Amino acid sequence: MPDFTPAELTRVRSALLGWFDRNGRDLPWRHGPEGRRDPYRAWVAEVLLQQTQVARGLTYYQRFLDSFPTVHALAAAPQEAVLKAWEGCGYYARARNLHRAAQHVAAHGYPHDHAGWLALPGVGPYTAAALSSLTQNAAHAVNDGNVRRVLARLHAHPQPTPAWVQAHADTLLDPDRPGAWNEAVMDLGATICTPKAPQCHRCPLSPWCQAAALGTPTAYPAPKPRPAVQDLHAVAVLIGTPEHAALEERTGTLLGGLMGLPSQSFDPAQPAAQAQAIAALCNRLHATPGETLGQVTHAMTHRRVTLHVYRATGGPAPQDVSRAALSRLDRKALNLMTPLLTPPT
Template identity: 75%
Template sequence: MSDAEQPRLRAALLAWFDRQGRDLPWRQGPEGRRDPYRAWVAEVLLQQTQVARGLGYYHRFLTAFPSVQALAAAPLDDVLKAWEGCGYYARARNLHRAAQQVTREGLPRTHAEWLALPGVGPYTAAALSSFTQNAPHAVNDGNVRRVLARLHAEPAPTPRWVQQQADALLDPARPGAWNEAVMDLGATVCTPKRPQCGACPLSGWCGARASGQPGDYPAPKTRPAVQTVQAVAVLIGNAQCAVLERRDGALLGGLLGLPSQPFDPAQPGAPAQALHALCARLNAVPGPLLGEVTHTMTHRQVTWQVYAATGGPPLTDVGSAALSRLDHKALALAGRRAQSLFPV
């Protein structure tokens, strides 16, 4: 595609976006002048969550924390509870830290100031500076990568190549709208499987469509192998009140959860040894097996053998605690066991 074709391509995509762009709550307000706080929450939330599912989480979070000042003043436990179910909880912890920084220093006014906040990387800084200040910074995410790889019939686009192409195509007059348009095109028309080429405003310029096999671009990424983790967990109490411990680490750090102990399934007797060690640490007495639960987190599949136990530390109100989905699955075993013992 020649430089002379770029204005026509930009005009075609922006006209399509003006007609058919998604009506999303964080897009309210003048183009390039979105509410910074709402746009920021949405971008952080949608880093690992699809829009259809993220809408409910977005409204719940904004109801709990309607302003950056409210978020900054809230205890971290309340923030994690409002984030519950979204996963990747480091996002919530960083958002909370960044909100406290913003209340001291003010909302960012430049791309560099957005980039200086905890948890804000190159994509988020480019998105927020373009959406809220109409700054000329092109975004580079999965949708943009797919659209540009197909447009140029590039089977193996590197991050650097994608950024170069995105920078070259960025509309100088409407950078915020352009970024949203490319992402919307990838999310709704130029989808990973069965792209709707007949409805695409860029079909006349698309190298992948001309090849006759648009779905082949870009070539699938090599995914890392899923790591299997086996552990025992104990439920002391019931589904409403139970012994909970504070998690650490990047994945679930800050959340509460049932006490657990990993084990090596290749070692004979490892589950029993792990259960004994866990109960000794808690000063608890192990009880019967309640069942087994499995949950996949990132590239890790975690399976728990969940046992009842008695004794141990004081119980915590489960309803007020921020828990992972794995913990909710484990707690549900207690409810099912109670129903089997005392059927209605």
């Protein structure tokens, strides 16, 4: 499809922004003057929603703001308190980076422009474009999955590259209302131009949409090849009870900073690897292994982790689990013991 003429571009912008003004989602972080939103609330929302659906994110968002109502409160908090408030949201590197960036902002003030946002820890091109447009009315177009899908269908492009999406998003961006435009495209993708069941009859862009004209909107964009899922196995020990258990701090980028049951990875393809791993883990902890409690599995990004859980005695002293930030994987592991503690009816 050729580029829009200036007159068409004006009509496209008017149609989408008119639809957004009537139908935009009423979300708590959107309250405030257009283009001059509260930067802290907008920032928390953008980071939280990067890997979390809005319906779930609303609860997490309010819980996080209740714990840290200002950027200064967040900056002053210990990391373990931040991770505890983030518990259940997953992708904990987001919380760690948000905490680091909040400390910078508390000391030096909020960024003045897109480049300033981009310089903060954990803030990439999408977040910088969103925050500069929403809080400073800066003309920067966002580029995420919703935007990619809307533009791919609008132009009937089966395999849009990130550069292609960004170029077309920049062209369509309304320079007078960049923040509203960015939110309008994302809302359209989230509520109307959905991946599997687009409602073309309700779409304000349908008069210009090439995929709708062809009658095959779900063909655009073509599905991306899914990366192979990496299966990881580890043994873990439960010393104590589900309420008071020995814990240790996780390391690495996936669950780094969280607490969890002491564990050790192993390769299930190697003979006797699981038995060797539990022996080595208990030796490290100065603990004695007991019976097997079972196993739990949890998918994280492109990894599927299976934790084989054992009882153990001795070793580190148990601590109050309710005060620790744990991953869902460890919550599942602790729940393995709950039926054993429940008396028969």
